[in-house]
Amino acid sequence: MGLLPAEKTPKKTSMSDLTTLLYGVQKAGKSSTCAQAEGALFLATEPGLNHLEVFQIPIASWDDLLAALAEVAKGGHSFKTIVIDTADNAYRFCVDYICAKNGVKHPSDLAYGKGHALVNGEFLRVLTKLAQLPYGLVLTSAPTSANCST
Numbered sequence: 806m807g808l809l810p811a812e813k814t815p816k817k818t819s820m821s822d823l824t825t826l827l828y829g830v831q832k833a834g835k836s837s838t839c840a841q842a843e844g845a846l847f848l849a850t851e852p853g854l855n856h857l858e859v860f861q862i863p864i865a866s867w868d869d870l871l872a873a874l875a876e877v878a879k880g881g882h883s884f885k886t887i888v889i890d891t892a893d894n895a896y897r898f899c900v901d902y903i904c905a906k907n908g909v910k911h912p913s914d915l916a917y918g919k920g921h922a923l924v925n926g927e928f929l930r931v932l933t934k935l936a937q938l939p940y941g942l943v944l945t946s947a948p949t950s951a952n953c954s955t
Contacts, residue, residue, distance in 0.1 A: 819843060819941070821842060821843045821844060821885035821886045821940065821941035822941055823941050823942075823943075824936045824941070824942040824943075825941070825942070825943045825944070826892070826943075826944045826945075826946060827839065827943060827944070827945045827946070828945075828946045828947070828948075829947060830947060830948060831947050833947075835890070835945040835947070836853065836854060836857060836888075836890055836945065837856075837857060839886075839888045839890065839943050839945065840857045840858075840859050842885075842886035842888070842941060842943065843885045843886060843941075844883055844884045844885030844886055845859060845860065845884070845885075845886045845887075845888055845943075846860050846861070846862070846877070846882075846884040846886070846887055846888065847859050847860065847861035847862070847888045847890050848861075848862055848864050848870060848873050848874075848887065848888065848889050848890065848895075849861045849862065849863050849864060849890055850864045850865075850870075850889065850890065850891055850893075850894035850895050850898065851890070851891060851894050853890075854890070860884070864894075864895070864898070865898075866898050866901070866902070867895075867898040867899050867901065867902035867927075868902070869898075870889075870895055870898060870931070871931070874931065874934070874935055877935075877938065877940070878934075878938055884940065885940055885941060886940060886941035886942070886943060887935065887938075887940050887941070887942050887943070888943045888944075888945065889942075889943070889944050889945070890945045891944075891945045891946055891947060892944040892945065892946045893946050893947065893949065895928075896924075896928055899924055899927055899928045899931075900912060900924050902927070903920065903923045903924045903927055904920075907920070907923070912924050932944075
């Protein structure tokens with residue numbers, strides 16, 4: 806038998822089985838939607854969950870995020886959906902981490918293309934590892950003023 810499948814994969818109907826990106830303007834209800842996910846744990850990279858009663862870990866750096874993800878990966882908890890709120894800030898923390906690790910102020914201070922490749926590689930490594938865990942993963946993101954055409 807070859808690599809071609811003989812049957813369709815069953816569809817997943819629960820948010821706790823999916824990897825999802827919720828993108829929208831601020832105050833659109835992304836966090837409120839995530840709070841409804843089964844067993845949601847917020848890795849809160851910014852304040853703003855005060856209007857919701859949720860389980861959350863405040864994240865202020867890439868090291869904080871790595872430590873939280875290591876705890877999640879150990880298992881032995883009831884969380885089923887991990888929410889990174891927001892992925893934008895998590896990425897900024899990753900940039901700061903890579904810059905500090907390499908003794909520069911900006912990724913472009915490294916050899917041409919190397920800084921951004923290191924940041925993107927680290928960010929993708931961590932998100933891929935998280936997505937492979939047996940939990941749902943939701944990333945929230947909002948347009949920044951630099952991205953808006955207003």
